[in-house]
Amino acid sequence: xxxxxxxxxxxxxxxxxxxxxxxxxxxxxxxxxxxxxxxxxxxxxxxxxxxxxxxxxxxxxxxxxxxxxxxxxxxxxxxxxxxxxxxxxxxxxxxxxxxxxxxxxxxxxxxxxxxxxxxxxxxxxxxxxxxxxxxxxxxxxxxxxxxxxxxxxxxxxxxxxxxxxxxxxxxxxxxx
Amino acid sequence: xxxxxxxxxxxxxxxxxxxxxxxxxxxxxxxxxxxxxxxxxxxxxxxxxxxxxxxxxxxxxxxxxxxxxxxxxxxxxxxxxxxxxxxxxxxxxxxxxxxxxxxxxxxxxxxxxxxxxxxxxxxxxxxxxxxxxxxxxxxxxxxxxxxxxxxxxxxxxxxxxxxxxxxxxxxxxxxxxxxxxxxxxxxxxxxxxxxxxxxxxxxxxxxxxxxxxxxxxxxxxxxxxxxxxxxxxxxxxxxxxxxxxxxxxxxxxxxxxxxxxxxxxxxxxxxxxxxxxxxxxxxxxxxxxxxxxxxxxxxxxxxxxxxxxxxxxxxxxxxxxxxxxxxxxxxxxxxxxxxxxxxxxxxxxxxxxxxxxxxxxxxxxxxxxxxxxxxxxxxxxxxxxx
Numbered sequence: 038x039x040x041x042x043x044x045x046x047x048x049x050x051x052x053x054x055x056x057x058x059x060x061x062x063x064x065x066x067x068x069x070x071x072x073x074x075x076x077x078x079x080x081x082x083x084x085x086x087x088x089x090x091x092x093x094x095x096x097x098x099x100x101x102x103x104x105x106x107x108x109x110x111x112x113x114x115x116x117x118x119x120x121x122x123x124x125x126x127x128x129x130x131x132x133x134x135x136x137x138x139x140x141x142x143x144x145x146x147x148x149x150x151x152x153x154x155x156x157x158x159x160x161x162x163x164x165x166x167x168x169x170x171x172x173x174x175x176x177x178x179x180x181x182x183x184x185x186x187x188x189x190x191x192x193x194x195x196x197x198x199x200x201x202x203x204x205x206x207x208x209x210x211x212x213x
Numbered sequence: 214x215x216x217x218x219x220x221x222x223x224x225x226x227x228x229x230x231x232x233x234x235x236x237x238x239x240x241x242x243x244x245x246x247x248x249x250x251x252x253x254x255x256x257x258x259x260x261x262x263x264x265x266x267x268x269x270x271x272x273x274x275x276x277x278x279x280x281x282x283x284x285x286x287x288x289x290x291x292x293x294x295x296x297x298x299x300x301x302x303x304x305x306x307x308x309x310x311x312x313x314x315x316x317x318x319x320x321x322x323x324x325x326x327x328x329x330x331x332x333x334x335x336x337x338x339x340x341x342x343x344x345x346x347x348x349x350x351x352x353x354x355x356x357x358x359x360x361x362x363x364x365x366x367x368x369x370x371x372x373x374x375x376x377x378x379x380x381x382x383x384x385x386x387x388x389x390x391x392x393x394x395x396x397x398x399x400x401x402x403x404x405x406x407x408x409x410x411x412x413x414x415x416x417x418x419x420x421x422x423x424x425x426x427x428x429x430x431x432x433x434x435x436x437x438x439x440x441x442x443x444x445x446x447x448x449x450x451x452x453x454x455x456x457x458x459x460x461x462x463x464x465x466x467x468x469x470x471x472x473x474x475x476x477x478x479x480x481x482x483x484x485x486x487x488x489x490x491x492x493x494x495x496x497x498x499x500x501x502x503x504x505x506x507x508x509x510x511x512x513x514x515x516x517x518x519x520x521x522x523x524x525x526x527x528x529x530x531x532x533x534x535x536x537x538x539x540x541x542x543x544x545x546x547x548x549x550x551x552x553x554x555x556x557x558x559x560x561x562x563x564x565x566x567x568x569x570x571x572x573x574x575x576x577x578x579x580x581x582x583x584x585x586x587x588x589x590x591x592x593x594x595x596x597x598x599x
Contacts, residue, residue, distance in 0.1 A: 060388050064218035067390045075218065076389045081244075081330060081382040081569060100390075102351075102486025104383045105573045188218055 040099040043174055044107040047092040047163075049116035051085050054163030057189060058114070059092035061167050065185030066096045066176050073176060076101045089120055096176065114170055116149070116162050132169050134162045145169075147209065156201040164198040168205030179203045215393045221384040224352040224391045225291075225317050225377070226251035228359025230261045231399040232315075235286035238266040238277035243329045244381040245293040245319035252289070271296040275303035275314075282312035283420055285411030287363060290314065293381060294321035294335045301339060307374045308343025309436060310421060311410055313366035314374040315359070316344075320482065320533070321381040322568045330569020331381030332533035333482060337510070337542040343436055345375040345443055346510040348481040350467075352391050355379050357460060360399055364450045367406050370442040380533075382569060384483045394458055402457050440512050447509070465514035467506040470496060471521050474503025476584040477558075479522070479547055480531040481507040484565075484572050488531070491577040502581050513546055519554040522547075527559045527584040531577075533566040540591040559587035565594035 045062065049055030056079040063077035073096070080091040093107045111129040115121040118135040125131075125142045133139070134149035147169045149162035157164075164186070171177035179202065186199050219227070226248045229237075237256070239249045255261035264281075268274045274290050281288045292300060297318055307314050318336050322328040336346060345366065349355040358377045366375035379385050412420065424432050444465060451462045469489045471477065476495075478488045485506040492502040505521045507514065522528055530544040539545060544562035551560070563580055566572045576594055 060218070063388055067218045068216055074390050076387060077218075078382075078387040081386060102490045103574060104387055104483055105487065106571050108573065185218075 040097055042095065042097040042101075043111045044109070045094040045096075045112045045114060045170065046107050046110040047094070047114050047116065048120045049090055049092070049163065050120070051088045051090050053116045054161055055079075055090055055116055056092040058116070058163035058167045059094045060189045061164065061182065061185035062170060062177060063094045063096070063185070064188040065181040068184045068188060069176060069181030072098060074098070074100050076104065078104070080106070096174070112170060112173065114166050116166055130173070132166060132173075134166055147205065149205065152201060152205060156204065157197055164202045165205045168202035169209050171202070171206045172209035179206055182206070214395060214398075217391045217393050218388055219352065219391050220247065220386055220388050221349070221352045221355050221379045222247035222319070222386065223251055224356040225359050225379065226255070227391075227393050228356040229289050230255050231394060231396055232289075232360050232363050232403055233261070233287065233405075234263055234289040234315075236264045236266065236278070236281035236288045237290065238268050238274045238281065238288070239290045240268050240271050240274045240292070240296060242271070242293045242296040244321060244331065244385045245291045245296070245317065247385070248291050248317055248319075271300040272303060275300040275307060278314045278316075279303065279307050279310060279312055282307070282314050283310065283412055285406070285408055285413070287367075287406040288314045289316070291317040291319070293319035294323055297335045297339060298323065301342070304339060304342035304344060309432065311372040311436070311439065312374055313363070313372055313406075315362045315366060316374065316376050317359070318376050318378050319381045319385045320378050326568075328568040331383050331385075332567050332569065333378070333380070334534040334567075336376065336378045337532070337534045340510060340542060343373070343440065344511065345373055345440065346378065347376065347508060348378045348510065349384060350483050350485050350506065352384065352387070352389050353460070354462070355384065356391055356393065357454065357458070357462070360394070360403055361450060361454055363403055363406070365443055365446050367408070368442075368446045371439050371446055372408075372410065373436075373439050373443065378482065380483045398457055402453065443509075444512050444514070463508070464517070465509045465512075466517045466521060467508055468521050469504040469506070471503040471505060473501055473524075475501040475524075475526040476581055477503045477505055477522060477525045477528045478531050478577070478580060479505045479507065479518075479528055479543070481510065481543060482533070484531065484533075487572065487574065488577050491574060491581060494578075495581055500581065507543065510543070510546070513550070515550040518547060518550045519556065522551060522556050522558060523554070525556065525558040527587045529561050529563050529580050529584055531563050531565055531580065533564070535564050535567075544591070559589050561588040562591040563594055564592070567593070567595070570595050
């Protein structure tokens with residue numbers, strides 16, 4: 038079987054949970070099914086709240102050796118609309134937390150802030166956008182995502198984050 | 214066995230938990246901090262029955278580890294970068310005292326300029342400290358070496374401290390698939406530590422003594438031979454590891470596509486995997502590319518290097534350090550090993566990843582392309598500011 042690899046870059050600000058989302062998605066894929074591999078890592082360095090940060094997830098049907106940063110992502114996920122450069126991505130699809138329809142090729146908007154505010158009570162959109170991503174990637178259905186949430190989030194946060202993830206996943210899946 | 218998705222630091226902490234050290238003494242430093250945090254949590258939660266000793270510095274961390282090992286128990290410590298350099302005075306004490314301490318080092322840049330990111334300048338500067346030095350490629354190997362290192366270090370023919378190096382951030386902070394063994398499996402592989410090299414009221418011995426000009430060489434020779442003996446201990450330990458855990462390791466080095474390779478990258482640590490990916494890609498185009506991964510820098514695998522590179526036409530040693538005024542430490546050692554071995558390859562040195570600089574697929578591809586011209590220089594990747 039030829040290797041299938043999907044590479045994701047997460048764009049967020051310190052405190053928005055970009056790396057947590059990168060880990061949830063990696064764990065969901067790696068632990069959800071046999072023969073699946075993932076790698077998740079942040080843009081390394083000191084953590085500063087509010088500063089732009091990136092995180093990376095690689096998913097594959099073969100073991101992953103390349104630990105370098107993702108330069109040609111299949112998906113770019115923007116947790117913070119202010120970080121989106123408002124142009125079509127050079128590679129892959131951009132998934133943007135925004136209520137605005139940008140009308141750009143390869144850009145999909147989803148109002149994650151609204152959904153997070155209404156269901157979580159805070160505008161933290163990392164798990165919402167993980168659910169949005171899940172609707173595009175085989176192996177990241179809500180059942181797999183729940184494995185990722187269990188692996189990466191403390192018990193008190195799991196239920197509501199899983200609920201918001203499933204909601205985002207199903208809303209996106211309907212639109213596709 | 215439990216499937217997990219954890220970082221290199223977390224994987225290593227799991228391996229140490231399973232190895233049951235009686236004492237953990239450590240001082241936190243980025244990017245090592247998480248392994249120590251996890252172990253302290255395990256001790257607090259009762260998952261690990263160990264004395265976790267908060268010390269005030271790395272010098273004290275190693276001094277404490279030496280004291281505990283001299284009391285006859287299994288010990289663990291961990292450090293990185295400036296911390297390793299601060300404990301440098303104590304490293305030969307541990308080695309000369311023949312205390313089989315296991316230490317994880319998170320490979321990191323050395324100041325100045327101040328930099329918390331990964332490279333191999335710290336550990337490779339301590340190559341002559343008397344410690345076995347191992348460089349892990351991924352989190353699974355790191356975890357497995359947390360367990361295997363004690364078997365090798367504590368073997369009575371070896372009795373030498375063991376440093377397991379994990380590339381800072383690229384390995385310590387990257388989350389990936391790991392199989393965590395069961396305690397029963399590890400207990401059947403790794404017996405409790407027993408030694409006569411200890412403070413014992415029933416059989417008192419002189420420890421930590423002076424040896425003047427007449428006898429000093431005998432102790433140093435014995436230390437040298439003990440370290441060399443590890444080369445004979447590693448293969449049977451890996452065979453037994455394979456029988457119990459089902460994972461096969463390749464001894465002092467790991468060769469990838471070397472049988473007929475003409476262009477070879479020699480490297481160490483987690484960038485090795487990327488080099489293997491690139492070699493695989495080049496093979497599709499008929500380029501005879503290969504990779505030699507140095508797993509152990511000490512004891513140095515000179516015989517393995519000689520036989521692996523015998524038919525190579527051009528070799529690049531890729532490493533994340535420089536010995537200022539000369540070349541990379543690994544390059545010098547590889548060249549030295551090849552002298553008189555019959556290898557007629559051209560050999561160059563590429564110093565990359567300093568201060569955490571990303572090493573990409575294209576960087577490695579460019580090295581292989583360059584090898585067609587049989588370069589012999591020492592060069593830096595990223596050396597021309599762009």
